[in-house]
């Protein structure tokens with residue numbers, strides 16, 4: 001089948017969806033948006049974004065907090081993306097690997113799997129976001145030394161300690177860059193009497209120090225206008241969500257088995273996801289955790305690249321697979337009580353989900 005079909009990795013994110021075709025590279029990076037007309041998805045990604053404001057069309061977000069919020073919309077979106085990504089299509093349908101937050105529920109995992117099948121996959125593999133993020137930024141999961149990884153996306157922050165071929169501890173906080181955007185938009189609305197779109201805030205927040213200049217509509221007159229926020233105002237408005245992200249990372253560190261603490265102090269935390277670029281976040285993390293903080297070279301693509309690297313290992317004979325394996329439940333998340341799984345590289349059959357099952 002390998003000669004006849006493609007392998008495709010998908011990072012189905014809250015704000016952005018990325019698709020990587022093995023042998024080709026990242027072929028698609030689009031906003032996770034759909035345009036809906038008469039209950040039908042008529043456009044996806046940036047094409048849908050351009051339709052904001054069109055009469056009779058509503059532009060919707062199929063994803064929330066890193067998982068599928070509206071199955072029908074996510075289905076329509078992924079179908080369109082896969083058609084574009086697989087246009088060099090071979091004869092057989094592709095195998096697809098989808099990254100899912102480590103804290104995703106069984107229902108959320110099932111939805112990610114089903115949506116990939118509906119979009120035309122022959123077989124579907126689910127890869128935990130922190131594992132993908134670690135592989136994507138070049139960490140070796142089989143390394144005996146422990147590593148801490150935090151993928152800070154738009155709607156979720158996935159944190160894990162990875163050591164000796166396994167996820168020792170994992171936690172997904174349902175908070176990310178969008179919450180920071182929302183907090184600043186809400187500050188501008190209440191303190192400066194202006195309505196601004198959340199999308200306007202996110203990108204600027206990563207563009208260096210200083211204040212922000214935001215365009216919007218005055219609440220009183222409805223006319224267009226501009227507000228300038230000082231660096232102090234930005235910091236104050238964003239403190240709560242930024243602190244929530246830092247607290248989630250700290251919670252995982254505080255529950256780290258003591259024998260791994262030395263490794264984490266040496267190696268620090270690797271950050272991936274667009275949220276890692278949020279102004280002041282890396283510095284605050286460094287200060288609050290007292291360990292080195294390193295942002296991945298390309299934080300946006302780390303998860304999809306890592307998912308693709310995971311796929312490359314699927315056909316490697318099991319005895320050669322150092323960084324693959326099956327995830328087995330070993331305990332509970334220290335923060336929200338969900339199951340923590342450990343990657344068992346020693347054995348355990350774990351094939352793809354297939355249509356027949």
Ligand SMILES: Nc1ncnc2c1ncn2[C@@H]1O[C@H](COP(=O)(O)OP(=O)(O)OP(=O)(O)O)[C@@H](O)[C@H]1O
Nearest residue numbers: 013014015016066153154155156177202206274275
């Ligand atoms: N230059 C930038 N352009 C756009 N967003 C940026 C930029 N720099 C930082 N961001 C932040 O990155 C976030 C998007 O990151 P990313 O694409 O990794 O999220 P996602 O994968 O869609 O989300 P999740 O992992 O939660 O599902 C935005 O919410 C924004 O706050």
